[in-house]
Structures are given as C-alpha cells and as structure tokens.
Amino acid sequence: MANDNVELMRGEPEIAVRKLAIPIMISMLLTASYNIVDGIWVAGLGQAAIAGIGFVTPIFMIINGFSIGLGNGATSSISRAVGARNHERANKSATHAILIFLAASIIMSCVLLLLLEPLLKTYGASGQSLAEGIKYGTPLFIGLFAFMFSNGGSGILRGEGDMKRAMYAIIVSVVLNFVLDPLFIYVLNLGSAGASLATIMSALGSAIVIMYWILIKKDTYVHVTFKDFEFDSKIVMDILKVGIPASLDMLMMSIAMSLYLVFISSIAGEYGIAAFTSGQRLYLFAIMPLTSIGSAVAAVSGSAFGARNGDYLDRTHIYGTKFAMLLGVALMLILVIFAPQLALLFAYTPETAVLVPEITNFLRIASFGLLLVGIGMPSSFMYQGIGRGTTSLAWTIIREVIFTVSFTYLFGIVFNWGLTGIWTGLAVGRMIASILNFIYARTTIKRLKEQF
Template structure:
C-alpha cells in the first residue's frame, strides 16, 4: 500500500499521467455509454424512435442532476483525501471517506423521494410535450428508483481514483457499462419494453458497479477503508468536502439548466417542429457531453497527482503535471473540433436515420461545437483548482461557463439573431469561458505554486 501511495510522489510525471489518465478517460467514455447507448437503441425504435429520443432528451437533464449530487460529495471529498494522504494524514483521509459514504446514502433517500413526488412537473419544465411525457416519465421513474446505486457507484469511485488505483476505478465503470450494453437490446427489443427496458438495464448495471466499489473500499487492497467509526457525520469533516465539491456539482448540474433553457427556447421559437428540434438538441448535447469526457478523464487522472504532491509540498511536480495536462487537453480538443467540422453527419447517424434530423442536425452540430477548440485549457485550469483544494475560485469558474455566460446568451442571442442564436450561444460561451479561466489561473497560481498556501483549509 505504501508503494502505491509513494508512486504519486516519486514516479516520472509523464508515465504517471498516462497510467492515471488512460483508465480515467476509458472510465469516462464507458460511463457515457450508459445514456449514449440508451439513446442510440431508443432512437432506432420503429415508428416512434424520434419521439422516444425526445423523451430521453427531456429526462436526461434530471438524470444529470442525480449524478451531480454524487459529484458534490465524491469529487469534493476525494481531492481532500488525496491532499491529506500527501501530507501523511491517513486517519483524516479515512474520516473524509467515511463521512462521504454516509452523506451519499442519506442524499440518495432524499433525492429518490423528491423526484418521485415531482416527476410530472419537472419533466414538463424540461421540455416534455403531451406526446413525449408518458415515455419520459416511464424512463425517469425507473431510473430514480436506482438513485442509491448511482450515488454510491459514482460518488465512491472518486476515492478509488484518488488513491492511485486508476485501473480499479475504470473497472467499476466497465463492468456496469458492459452489463448495460448487453441488457439494452435484450430488454428494449427482445422483451419489447422500449424505454422502460433501457431504464431497467441502466439501474441494474449501476447496482453492479455500486456493489463492486463498496467491496473494494472495504477490502484488503485499498489504502483508505470505509470504517464504521468514521460513518458518523462531522460537519468539520464533511462541509469542507462539500465546499470543494460545489465546483464539479455546478459543472454537471448546470448541464440540466442549460438543456432546460435550450428546450424552453426551442418550444418558444420552434413552431410546429418542436419535437424534432428537441430531438436534434438532444443529439447535439449528447455529442458535446461525449466529446468532453476524455478531457474530463484526463483531468481526473491528473487530480490525484496534483493533490498528493501539493499536500507533500512538491510544487515542481505540480507544475510539471499541469503543463503536460493542458498540452494534452488542447491537442485532443483541437482534433475533435476538426473532426466535427469535417464529418458532422457521421455523428448524427449514430443516433438516428430520420431524414428530418439528418437534414438539419449536421449544420447545427458544426456551429454548436465550434468553441471546442479552446475547451482543453478551460477544463485543465478549472479542474486543477479543484485538485489544489481551492473551493472558492473553482466554484466561480464552474459557474462562469454555464450560468454566467451560456444561459444568458441562450436567452439573449435569439432576440438578436433569431432561432439560430440558440445554437450560437454554446460556442460563444465556450470561447469566453476558456479565455477568462486561463487568465485567472495564471494570475492566481503564482502564489499557490510559491508554496505559501498548502493547508487543507486554504
């Protein structure tokens, strides 16, 4: 166990970043398959595929909120645990893990009850029409019943990554995703269950992942263990973790607010094509969310390295990790930007063969993702602030892209530019956020990297 911990502070940065990031990237991409595969299968249902795709597009933002609460605890607690490990405070790190486990469990109960009681209202807010509401509710209700599995699988898996067990973290996601991919066609088509089958497959798969995570974190191979003595919630342990988790929570939950805004604007400006346009937006958001996942995985792979070495006051290793991270992220986002511009129809066909969608969606995809070019820098800087334990600035930067920029632009630009302004809002916000975040990062990290502030409570 000591050898596993020491490699974060001693192994060559390039080799370590590859070892940590590849499984994290794989896990992120595989995790996306839970919903992407659902949409692909559902979108190709005979006769009702486009309507079913619109239904999942309405339910998906609410599903993202459930995942965001897992990030609030897991991605807030895990970097603090890694910093504590780097500072030689294993007992404190295990207290963070134990408190996070209890918080995830309690939050699951609250979210399940809340969403079951308000599902009709929420789905309508998020764009469900009279036609799409029954399918959307069918999928969402089943998914909500599996909230505890989602919380445990996603939230606790961050603590596996934080210890340097990147391959084990990837396996958590892999076993669930493979189960989902196998079960989807069996339940959707074989048992003719449609969207209900997709939801059941997802919940069952997440449950398998949750059991896997808990078994590992209570087993012999883990450095940090879930212990009964640490399950009692202590505000001085949990609240700082939640404060740091606000940033990834905002990044995930605001996807829901963004889709709510987009769908509301489409309902206002879309005329008699509302359902087909919401289907198109569902595909565009799916593509965007999928393409940013490798960058997210890359930053998650770098986080334990940055956090551990920051806690150990090895600032040169922190700087070297960040430099390699931002270069790698920009190379990736530039490549994706070029592929989308050249081959947009290829990506649209993955989700639907509907002639109406194929006529309008490729052009919108080119516009929608044109800001991808710079997002590598934005994600690298913002997530490195999380790894450094800087809760306040990371929270502001998480708010910047979606809340401060994107949502207002999605509301204002259509007034000036007409319907197309809805799709232009995304790249405009991406470019502005990337430039702003990079500037803030390089101004603020001079002090952080000087070694003046390395306390967990900074």
C-alpha cells in the same frame, strides 16, 4: 498496488497526470457509451421517445452531478491527505464519504421523484413526449443510490490514485448495459423505461464491484471500517466544501441546459429538441476524455497541495492544459468531419431520418467549442483538487449560465438565427469563458507558490 498508486501521485506530475488520465479516460468513454447505446436503441422508438428522454437529460445531469460531485469531494480530501502523508486522515475521509453517499442518495431520490413531472412541463414537455419522459425518469430517480455509490466509490479510488480498478468496474457496467438495453427495451417491451432500467442495473453492477474492493476485500490504500466509528464534522466539511460545489456544477449546467431546451423548443419544437438531444450525446461523449484529464489533474493537484509543493502544482496544471487542448482539437475535427455519418447513429429509421441535417449542423458548429474548452477544464478541476470547490463552481456559472446562455439567446432569439444561432452560442460562450478561466488559474497558482 495501492502503495504504487500513492507513490505515483507523489512523483513527477507530468507522468502522474498522463498515467492516471488514461484509465480515467477509458472509464469515462465507457460511461458515456451508456448514453450513446441508449440513444441508438431508443431511436427505434420514435421522435417522441427521443424528445422525452431529451427533456429528462437536464434532471439526469443533476442525479449524475451530485454523485460525481460528492465523489470529487472524496477524491480531493483523500488526495490531500495522501500528499500530506496522513494515512489515518485518508481512512477517515473515505469512511465519512460512504455515509455521505448513502444519506445523499435517499434525500435526492425523494426530492426528484416529487419534482419529475413539474420539471418536465416547465421544460416544455407535453403529450407523448411528457409520458415518455416520465417513463424514462422515474426509474432513474428510484435507482439513484446505484449512481451515487458507483461514482462516489470511483472518487475514493481516484483519491488514492487507483484509476485502473475504477476502470474495471466501469467495464462491468458497460457490458451489462450493452446486454440489458435491447433486452429491456424490446424483448421485454418496456420501451424508454427499459433503457432507464438497463442503465440503473449497470450502475449497480459497478457499485457492487467497487464496494466489494473497499468494504469486503479491503485491499485498497484507504481502510474503511465502521467499528468504533466517530463522527468528525471537520472531515465531513472537508469533503462537502468540494463535493457540494462540484455537485452544484452539474446543477448549474442543468439549469443552463434547461434554458437551452426552452430556447430550442420555442424555435423548432419537438424536432429541435430531438436534434439537440442526439447531437449533445456525441458532444458530451467527446467531452469525456477532457474531463478525464481534469480528474487526473484534480488528484495530482490535491497531492501537490497537501505536500505544499508549488512547483508540482504549476507543472500539473500546465501539462494537463496542453494535454487537454491537443486532445480537444483532435476530437473537434472528428466530430466536424464525420458529422453526417455520426448523425445517422441516432436517426437511422424513416421517422427520424429528418433529423440528420440538423444533427449534422449542430456537430459542425457547437463542436468548435472543443478548441478551447480543453484549457478551461483542467483549471476547474485544479480548483477542486486544492479544496476550492466554490471557485470551480463560480467558473461553471460564468461559463454555462452567464456566457453560454447569453450567447445562445443573443444569436438564436435576438438575432433570429434560429437553431444555427443556438449552436453558435454554445461554441462562442464556452470558448470565451475557458480563456478567462485559464488566466485566473495561472494567477491562483502564482499566489499559492508565493505562499508555499
């Protein structure tokens, strides 16, 4: 099976992107259902709990971002070794990646536990929403290793093109989350902390399954062993040169989201935060299929780059862009047309019913960004695939921090359009940056083809 996956990555790029994207898409949609399920159950706890979790969201993006980013670093390093037909290098990349996951999880847990309360206060959390945020965030930070090995291990599997088993592991975690959420939140009466614990235990289940395949069953293409292990700084740097910028991608988005929260809180307080948090869950859920296409593009681009095949790299990017753009339009239409019905998922109690109009407003405005986000997403992942993580990071900063933050402030604060201005800024900023990203990606590929 592993060899079939490897040969798929070395074959026709359009077929590879399509076949690899589907299981990643299912995996990411299932992963995103964590937040959806949590949101549905937490909605029964009231507006303060929704807002408290909303304040934790940017920090959770850092947690998830570092684990996904380091996993992307492993994907890039392994896929380039696969393209170059260097099996030994792929094995060493996977082994070093696991040690990096372990070290990073310990460091990040300690740092984030110390910063939890100060960060929440910086975002504007106070009173009951602050208490709920601490209850939700503390278990997440303690259990960071579960996310690190789940997302990082998936990155190793993606590097060798084994997307199906990564999907199977996610199915295990989603089933666990579905069962544990109501149990921990209501039966054991743990409230927001219960939602957090359910997510951690579910991620741990996924991590255990993946590590079993890699370390115990040993039926993957990469062979991980710590016997006679020799530290190789070049391999570590090869993983980190993509992994760290990819991790910082999520940090930059978290910083941007922190600024959105400050803007929103100044305009509409806890009400605005709760509406944004609920609508954002659905937006992020819609982004997942586009991200899955990007992940497939990263793996296939890495293989093409390792083989120094400029034509395959070009075709991979073009096909991934078309695929993501068509899907983005379809997802945008769903969110816009069914906005009132979708809003009810997070505002079904008498206390939260007042949020329905603003969640609907968010979905019908911010979702228009999906029209063009699809042409930027594969470009950013292509940079990661070819080992240019800093380029991907630069475009994240341009999109989220420079363009989107500027437009949300301009429309929401300067023009005094209120929450509608914030939602408009989210769409406009992301669309403009995505167009520019695509143009730069095409220029980059043209130069690489000339070099090859």
